[in-house]
Amino acid sequence: MFLKDYFVTIYKSVGSLLKGMKVTGYYFTHPKEIQTQEYPDNRATLQMFDRFKGEVVMPHDENNEHRCTGCQACEIACPNGTIKIITKQELQPDGKKKKAIDTFVYHLELCTMCNMCVTACPSDAIKMAQTFEHSVYDKRQLKKVLNAPGSKLMEGVE
C-alpha cells in the first residue's frame, strides 16, 4: 500500500510539474509576449507620466520672471522642512515696500514627493517636474535654489 502511494505521488508530481512547465514553456516559445523594458538603454526615449512627481521646480518665463510672491504657504504645508524661503523687502516704484523672495531653497534630499506644497501654492508658482535619476556624488548638489538669479515677480501676480 505504501509503495503504491509512493508511486502515485511521483506520477502526480510529474503531472503537476508538466502543467506548470506548460505555462513557462509557452513564454519560452513566445518571446513577443515578454514585457521587459531595457532601462538604461532606453533612457533617451523614456517618457514619464505627466503627473509623475520627480522634483519641485519653479517655472520661469522668457523674461526671467516667476510667480512666487513669498507667501510661504508651501513652507508651512511641507511636512519635513524641505522648503526654506528667505524673503526681503523690495522698494516699489511708488515708494512702498513689498515682500518678495530672496532665495527659495529646496532640499531634494529631504523631499518625500508628497505634493503638498504644490497644492498649497495659491499662485501656481511651483510644480512637479518629471525628472528622475537624482543621485549625485556630493550631497551638497541636492540643495537647490529654485528662483533663477536676477529673476523677479511676474506682473499681475498677487
Place this chain on the structure above:
Amino acid sequence: MSLLGEPELTEEGEFVINIGPQHPSTHGVLHLKVWLDGETIKKIQPHLGYIHRSIEKMSESLSYRNFIYATSRMDYLSAHINNQACALTVEKGLQIEAPPRAQAIRILMAELTRLSSHQLWWGCTGLDLGAVTPFFYAFRERELIMEIMEETCGARLTQNYSVPGGVMYDVHPNFQNRVKDVMKQVKSRFREYEEALTGNVIFEQRTKGVGYLSAEDAISFGCTGPTARASGVSCDIRKWFPYDGYDKLQFDEIIMTGGDSYTRYMVRMEEMKQSVAIIEQLIDNIPEGDFQAKTKMVIKLPKGEFYQRVETARGELGVYIVSDGAASPYRIKYRSPNFSNLSALSHMATGAKIGDLVAIMATIDLVIPDVDR
C-alpha cells in the same frame, strides 16, 4: 540571561539560531530567535525595532494634513489604504464626508492596491518556497497596476493621494480605459497563476497542514485579514463596518476553515478575484461631481477621541486620534495588522520543522515596517 530575560540555553541538545535581520525569507528586517530541538521548532521570539521610525510620535508635531504622508511608509504595499484610513479619521472628527466621486475613486484605488499587494505576495510566496518563475509573472501584472498609480497619483508606492475631504486631484482622463484594459489582462492571468503554482504537488506538500491556526487562537491573538479568515473567522471590515460606500457594492467575504498555510494561500487567491469584481462594478459608475470636499486651510479637530478602522491587504488597520483642539493631534495610535499577525507566529510554528517556518511566514504575509512603525 540575555537582554530580554530569556535563557540563552535551556536543555542539552537544544540550541538557538537567529533568523534575520538580514535574511531573504524574512522580507525586511525581522529578527527571529528560534529555539530548536534538532530540526523541530520549540519556540520563536520575534525581536523588533530594527526599522522603528517613530511615526506615531512624529505625527504629534505635524498638522492634520501633513501627518498622512508618513503612513505610506508603514505598510508600504497598502500605502493608499493607510492614507485613506487617516483621511477618514480626520473627516470623522470634522463631521464631514467625502463627495461620492471621491469615495468611488478611493475604493477603486484601494482595491487596485489590494490586488497589487496580493500579487506581490503571490510571487514572493513562490520565491520563498523555491519556485522562481511565479515572481516574474506576478511582477508583470503588478507593473500594470503600478502604471495606473503612477499616471493618476504621480507615484508608484508612496502615493499620498487621499487627503482629508477627498482625494488630492481628479483621476487622469485615461484612468478608466487603462483600468479596464488592465483588468482584462489580470483576469486572463489568474488561470496561469493556478496552473503554475496552486496545483503543484511540491507546493501543496509544503503548505498543506503546515502552520495550523484554530479560530479560537486567531481571535485571541488578534489576527485579522486573510490570516484569520483562513481559520474561519469573519472579520472583513468592509462588510462589518463599511466605510466610503463599500455597503453599496456586491462582493463576498472569503472565509475558509482549513487554518493551514494552504488555506491562507487560497483565501488570498480568491480575494484577488473579489477585488477585480469590485473594480469592475465601480469603474463605469464613478459618480460625477467634486473630488474633494471644502475644508479649512488649517484643520482643527474638536476635543475628543476619534477611531476609524479599515481593511488593508493584511487585515484591520485602526487609526486612533486624541485631539485637544489644537492644529496637530495630541496623540496618534495605529493598530497595525502585521503586529498582531506576527504574535501568532510562535504559536503556529511550534512543533513544525525549520523549513516550514518559511512557508508559515510567507503565508502570514508580513510587512516589517508596519510592525515597527
